[in-house]
Amino acid sequence: MTALLEAQGLTRSFGVSQGMFKARRTLHAVNGINLDIRKGEVLGIVGESGCGKSTLARMLLGLLPPTAGKIALDGQDIHTLGRKGMARRVQPVFQDPYSSLNPRRTIASIVSLPLEVHGIGTAAERRKKTLDILDKVGLPQRFADRYPRELSGGQRQRVAIARALVMNPEIVVCDEPTSALDVSVQSQILNLLMDLRRELGLTYVFISHNLAVVEHIATRVAVMYLGRVVELAETEALFKAPRHPYTKALLTSVLTPEPGAGIPETGLGLAFPDPLNPPPGCPFHPRCPERMAQCSTITPRFTEHGRDAVACHLHDPELRASTPRNVVTLNANTALKQKENS
Numbered sequence: 001m002t003a004l005l006e007a008q009g010l011t012r013s014f015g016v017s018q019g020m021f022k023a024r025r026t027l028h029a030v031n032g033i034n035l036d037i038r039k040g041e042v043l044g045i046v047g048e049s050g051c052g053k054s055t056l057a058r059m060l061l062g063l064l065p066p067t068a069g070k071i072a073l074d075g076q077d078i079h080t081l082g083r084k085g086m087a088r089r090v091q092p093v094f095q096d097p098y099s100s101l102n103p104r105r106t107i108a109s110i111v112s113l114p115l116e117v118h119g120i121g122t123a124a125e126r127r128k129k130t131l132d133i134l135d136k137v138g139l140p141q142r143f144a145d146r147y148p149r150e151l152s153g154g155q156r157q158r159v160a161i162a163r164a165l166v167m168n169p170e171i172v173v174c175d176e177p178t179s180a181l182d183v184s185v186q187s188q189i190l191n192l193l194m195d196l197r198r199e200l201g202l203t204y205v206f207i208s209h210n211l212a213v214v215e216h217i218a219t220r221v222a223v224m225y226l227g228r229v230v231e232l233a234e235t236e237a238l239f240k241a242p243r244h245p246y247t248k249a250l251l252t253s254v255l256t257p258e259p260g261a262g263i264p265e266t267g268l269g270l271a272f273p274d275p276l277n278p279p280p281g282c283p284f285h286p287r288c289p290e291r292m293a294q295c296s297t298i299t300p301r302f303t304e305h306g307r308d309a310v311a312c313h314l315h316d317p318e319l320r321a322s323t324p325r326n327v328v329t330l331n332a333n334t335a336l337k338q339k340e341n342s
């Protein structure tokens with residue numbers, strides 16, 4: 001598969017002030033990510049709250065400029081495409097269908113707005129296209145003249161999907177598209193997204209903290225930790241045989257949407273690190289049950305393993321071969337005890 005959207009060294013930092021008399025500090029929300037999104041795939045992006053998923057999504061959509069690195073769409077720097085050029089080809093579906101739809105506009109006017117903004121078609125053509133799209137997302141055409149408040153959460157998310165599709169984009173970036181919905185409605189929306197992908201040949205970037213959802217929908221998965229991708233693998237391989245200790249921990253946990261709440265039920269014990277003060281070396285090492293001596297000083301390289309890749313010294317053939325005697329493997333309890341004693 002060829003890369004449709006490609007991120008190179010993608011970085012986004014924010015200046016954060018910590019009170020009146022303290023100097024502003026820099027928070028690297030996304031830190032040097034290389035990622036190719038291939039035509040027709042569903043690239044799942046997972047990781048704890050605060051690891052940088054939404055910041056990455058906003059950059060891929062062209063809504064937030066990177067502080068370093070670049071993104072290319074079909075080989076062309078998205079900077080040169082501009083917001084409008086990007087909006088024709090890459091569209092978002094966000095988490096909250098309550099706040100993302102203008103309450104004062106009718107459904108038809110919400111869905112057709114992108115066409116109007118881009119000056120596409122006559123009013124009659126736009127109306128027809130809007131009704132067709134409502135049909136495609138499973139909403140009765142009579143909803144066209146209703147307002148968001150008259151619709152349920154699931155119906156509103158269908159409107160948000162219709163609005164994303166009305167421009168015939170190639171890529172849809174879905175940021176937690178089912179997280180705000182009732183469980184009973186979530187699978188309907190997921191099935192709709194999958195049907196639309198098949199029918200329209202779409203490519204999805206699918207962000208979720210829900211691993212079961214990602215396993216169901218993604219063809220490939222990128223696991224993020226503190227602004228970096230630490231593992232990238234085909235979905236089946238990732239869920240069957242995760243390589244990175246963090247991925248392994250994620251698979252045995254249920255992530256909470258609360259920032260800073262850490263990974264519950266993993267046995268790792270230690271909380272999510274302060275993004276303003278990330279640990280040296282491998283950012284995961286203080287929580288890692290398999291950490292080795294070099295993990296606290298050397299940042300792991302991203303090494304390829306067949307079609308997959310991982311950033312972990314345990315899987316770096318060069319480093320493993322060169323430092324066999326340095327290796328000190330700690331289990332989760334030892335790591336926890338060390339933390340308690342320090």
Ligand SMILES: Nc1ncnc2c1ncn2[C@@H]1O[C@H](COP(=O)(O)OP(=O)(O)OP(=O)(O)O)[C@@H](O)[C@H]1O
Binds near residue numbers: 028
């Ligand atoms: N505008 C901003 N100014 C300062 N810090 C920010 C800003 N936006 C995001 N951050 C910080 O960047 C980091 C990554 O945030 P981001 O929202 O991308 O994470 P996330 O993985 O999407 O989390 P969630 O699942 O909670 O949405 C967090 O530490 C967050 O506090």
